[in-house]
Amino acid sequence: xxxxxxxxxxxxxxxxxxxxxxxxxxxxxxxxxxxxxxxxxxxxxxxxxxxxxxxxxxxxxxxxxxxxxxxxxxxxxxxxxxxxxxxxxxxxxxxxxxxxxxxxxxxxxxxxxxxxxxxxxxxxxxxxxxxxxxxxxxxxxxxxxxxxxxxxxxxxxxxxxxxxxxxxxxxxxxxxxxxxxxxxxxxxxxxxxxxxxxxxxxxxxxxxxxxxxxxxxxxxxxxxxxxxxxxxxxxxxxxxxxxxxxxxxxxxxxxxxxxxxxxxxxxxxxxxxxxxxxxxxxxxxxxxxxxxxxxxxxxxxxxxxxxxxxxxxxxxxxxxxxxxxxxxxxxxxxxxxxxxxxxxxxxxxxxxxxxxxxxxxxxxxxxxxxxxxxxxxxxxxxxxxxxxxxxxxxxxxxxxxxxxxxxxxxxxxxxxxxxxxxxxxxxxxxxxxxxxxxxxxxxxxxxxxxxxxxxxxxxxxxxxxxxxxxxxxxxxxxxxxxxxxxxxxxxxxxxxxxxxxxxxxxxxxxxxxxxxxxxxxxxxxxxxxxxxxxxxxxxxxxxxxxxxxxxxxxxxxxxxxxxxxxxxxxxxxxxxxxxxxxxxxxxxxxxxxxxxxxxxxxxxxxxxxxxxxxxxxxxxxxxxxxxxxxxxxxxxxxxxxxxxxxxxxxxxxx
Numbered sequence: 001x002x003x004x005x006x007x008x009x010x011x012x013x014x015x016x017x018x019x020x021x022x023x024x025x026x027x028x029x030x031x032x033x034x035x036x037x038x039x040x041x042x043x044x045x046x047x048x049x050x051x052x053x054x055x056x057x058x059x060x061x062x063x064x065x066x067x068x069x070x071x072x073x074x075x076x077x078x079x080x081x082x083x084x085x086x087x088x089x090x091x092x093x094x095x096x097x098x099x100x101x102x103x104x105x106x107x108x109x110x111x112x113x114x115x116x117x118x119x120x121x122x123x124x125x126x127x128x129x130x131x132x133x134x135x136x137x138x139x140x141x142x143x144x145x146x147x148x149x150x151x152x153x154x155x156x157x158x159x160x161x162x163x164x165x166x167x168x169x170x171x172x173x174x175x176x177x178x179x180x181x182x183x184x185x186x187x188x189x190x191x192x193x194x195x196x197x198x199x200x201x202x203x204x205x206x207x208x209x210x211x212x213x214x215x216x217x218x219x220x221x222x223x224x225x226x227x228x229x230x231x232x233x234x235x236x237x238x239x240x241x242x243x244x245x246x247x248x249x250x251x252x253x254x255x256x257x258x259x260x261x262x263x264x265x266x267x268x269x270x271x272x273x274x275x276x277x278x279x280x281x282x283x284x285x286x287x288x289x290x291x292x293x294x295x296x297x298x299x300x301x302x303x304x305x306x307x308x309x310x311x312x313x314x315x316x317x318x319x320x321x322x323x324x325x326x327x328x329x330x331x332x333x334x335x336x337x338x339x340x341x342x343x344x345x346x347x348x349x350x351x352x353x354x355x356x357x358x359x360x361x362x363x364x365x366x367x368x369x370x371x372x373x374x375x376x377x378x379x380x381x382x383x384x385x386x387x388x389x390x391x392x393x394x395x396x397x398x399x400x401x402x403x404x405x406x407x408x409x410x411x412x413x414x415x416x417x418x419x420x421x422x423x424x425x426x427x428x429x430x431x432x433x434x435x436x437x438x439x440x441x442x443x444x445x446x447x448x449x450x451x452x453x454x455x456x457x458x459x460x461x462x463x464x465x466x467x468x469x470x471x472x473x474x475x476x477x478x479x480x481x482x483x484x485x486x487x488x489x490x491x492x493x494x495x496x497x498x499x500x501x502x503x504x505x506x507x508x509x510x511x512x513x514x515x516x517x518x519x520x521x522x523x524x525x526x527x528x529x530x531x532x533x534x535x536x537x538x539x540x541x542x543x544x545x546x547x548x549x550x551x552x553x554x555x556x557x558x559x560x561x562x563x564x565x566x567x568x569x570x571x572x573x574x575x576x577x578x579x580x581x582x583x584x585x586x587x588x589x590x591x592x593x594x595x596x597x598x599x600x601x602x603x604x605x606x607x608x609x610x611x612x613x614x615x616x617x618x619x620x621x622x623x624x625x626x627x628x629x630x631x632x633x634x635x636x637x638x639x640x641x642x643x644x645x646x647x648x649x650x651x652x653x654x
């Protein structure tokens with residue numbers, strides 16, 4: 001209960017807001033204390049200055065009194081000058097107090113000033129009488145001055161005591177105020193400290209929550225949501241790891257591909273909910289029929305797989321397959337209904353039948369279909385099961401070697417801005433310079449690469465060499481953006497954006513020079529994962545293009561939501577648009593759709609000037625085809641590009 005409260009979002013928000021307010025209050029108190037102390041210091045300075053002037057008044061009065069006493073006692077003319085000098089010496093301080101003191105100081109300075117004025121007058125009359133030699137007047141004036149001095153000193157004594165009391169009271173009040181501020185700051189500090197501790201607890205709670213969610217997400221990424229079994233990704237990983245261990249131990253491993261025989265009619269008749277519960281039941285039976293170290297996976301639909309590490313021989317694998325058959329042949333009772341499922345199992349062994357995890361799964365799939373066709377229940381893969389597949393395997397083996405030994409060559413077909421005719425890029429097309437068969441087109445090896453997982457290293461090869469060529473052209477003064485086709489498996493690989501970023505950095509090219517062309521089918525195969533990869537590629541700055549639009553699923557919903565920049569209209573429409581009204585209508589519709597979605601449009605298969613002109617009239621953006629040039633090797637492309645630029649420069653202007 002407490003952990004749920006700590007991990008709640010409202011708790012985190014409340015704690016952060018409270019801590020923010022607490023810190024603001026603490027900062028405010030600190031500022032207030034600082035200002036209060038500054039004001040107190042200023043006021044004390046003012047009080048001290050006023051007290052200093054009152055002190056000067058007292059000092060001047062004392063000096064005058066001493067001078068008068070000395071003069072009367074001595075009776076000598078020389079002592080009259082100090083009296084004359086002392087007379088009125090306090091006037092300046094009294095005037096300052098009347099101008100700068102507080103109301104009480106002004107009143108006191110006025111009263112004292114009147115007495116002091118009388119006292120000063122008597123002093124001056126005493127000096128004047130002395131100057132005349134009138135000793136009687138001197139004595140009389142001196143006596144009156146002494147009487148006036150008594151009243152003056154009483155006034156000054158009262159003022160000085162009041163100023164001392166005022167200063168003492170102010171210091172006491174300031175100290176009390178400062179103590180209250182310090183207490184408030186201490187309380188705020190303790191509260192903030194508690195809030196910081198609470199924030200720490202909340203952050204730790206959220207960290208635990210994030211770790212749980214990450215573990216859950218990782219589990220979901222590697223497991224089937226319906227059955228909880230391993231999915232294709234986890235199966236591939238574990239197969240690769242089992243192959244690595246098998247290479248070390250020398251002990252073969254086996255892989256089953258299992259397809260349920262009667263699942264589709266059951267699912268169609270009794271509904272998907274019943275079918276889902278049946279799949280869960282099948283998953284439990286499969287898990288119970290194999291060893292703990294074996295991996296049971298659901299690949300999708302009613303297709304399952306079982307990885308058998310360290311199985312030893314094909315005979316041992318067949319024993320396990322027989323056990324699986326018996327487990328799945330037993331009738332299943334669900335919701336009061338009894339159904340029979342049954343299955344077909346294909347068996348492939350490593351290293352006898354395959355070289356890697358993808359090939360092992362492929363051969364198990366071939367064997368499974370052989371078992372299904374022959375109604376044998378179980379079949380072990382043999383090359384003779386499908387001669388076409390055997391020939392395909394040869395192509396696959398040689399293709400892997402071709403990638404490793406650099407036998408693949410790249411050709412470049414230019415793309416031009418339809419309005420200006422300026423070359424604005426080139427599509428990279430892969431060819432295979434086969435040592436025996438000569439130059440092979442992509443249709444001879446791309447399908448095999450897509451089926452076996454070689455499409456990913458092949459795509460890496462093409463990207464690496466194309467970006468290297470792009471960099472070489474840049475250094476020669478030709479800035480030519482390139483377009484590269486990307487298979488479905490790359491869009492389902494979460495690390496693909498990082499691979500593209502690393503290649504761009506290696507060859508010193510910015511992301512905007514690269515366009516990745518994808519097909520509709522690649523997106524629809526796994527739209528969630530493909531969308532995530534495409535969003536990250538777009539964030540990287542790479543341009544995205546939907547290739548051959550209109551020939552596949554043509555899902556406008558996916559086109560609307562996918563983060564693409566460009567649509568390529570398939571050549572099957574553009575080539576026939578002038579002779580076939582349907583192709584022309586489709587081309588116009590696709591152009592309108594793309595422009596409404598703010599996409600650039602590239603028309604493939606533009607073979608002649610008439611098609612170029614027709615596309616220009618429809619507002620197409622970019623063209624590609626034999627009207628410009630056929631695909632060319634890199635060096636011939638550079639020559640073609642140079643000649644075209646020279647022709648543009650020397651062409652007469654209208």
